[in-house]
Amino acid sequence: MIKIYRKTATIKAEQFDGSDEMINKYHIEYDEAYTVPFRIEAIEGWIGVEGGDWIATGVHGEHWIIADVVFKQTYAELPVIPKEVADWIEKCKHDGTSVGDMLCSERRPEKMRDWMALTPGTYEFNQRKYKKHQELIARAWLDGFQMEEDK
Template sequence: MIKIYRKTATIKAEQFDGSNEMVDKYRIEYDEAYMVPFRIEALEGLIGVESGDWIATGIHGEHWLVADAVFKQTYAELPVIPNYVADWIEKCKHDGTSVGDMLCSERRPEKMRDWMALTPGTYEFNQCRYKEHQELVARAWLDGYQVEEDK
């Protein structure tokens, strides 16, 4: 019987823009004699890379290329959350708290409750923001997250 699977690993990826910075960073060769003048050492060997392709990097530093259209259908960026939300997620996971209890309004720290539900500046309850942030935190719990840079 065929089963359905989803990818669970996270990857690092950067869209190639043809800049000298990226050519140097990924040790990309340039040779006008080839149909695709930029070439990168990837899992498949030395292959052509074009502006717009994604260079993915695995846990051992290996690279592989993904065409832009395929990348957009296959990968989603990890949620970006504030540090205090990340701290709450990690505390709850450490303590054995369920994802439902972690999202429970009465249990969450006040700063997190405000971030989830209140419109910045007006501090009025915003149902749409609350729903979006609840889903964002649940996704961060399940898939991992990036911590928002300090402003």
């Protein structure tokens, strides 16, 4: 019986642009004799990499190439959230709080409540923003997240 699976690991990936910076960073070789002149040492050995392909890096520093169309169908960038939201998620996970209780408006810190639902400047409740941010936080809880850089 066929079952359906989803990927659970996160990866780091960068889209190859042919720049000298990326060639040096990934020790990419260039040889016009090959059909694909750029080559990178990957899990499978030396393989061709073209502009637009993605160079994925595993936890042990190993690389593999993913064609752009496959990458876009397979991977989604982790949500980007403010530090106070990240701190709240981590605290709730540490304390054994459920995802539902973590989202409960009476329990959330004030800065998180404001970020989730208020329109900056007017401080009016924004239902569309609230729904979007609720889903973003739930996704961050389940899949992991990136923290917003300080402004």
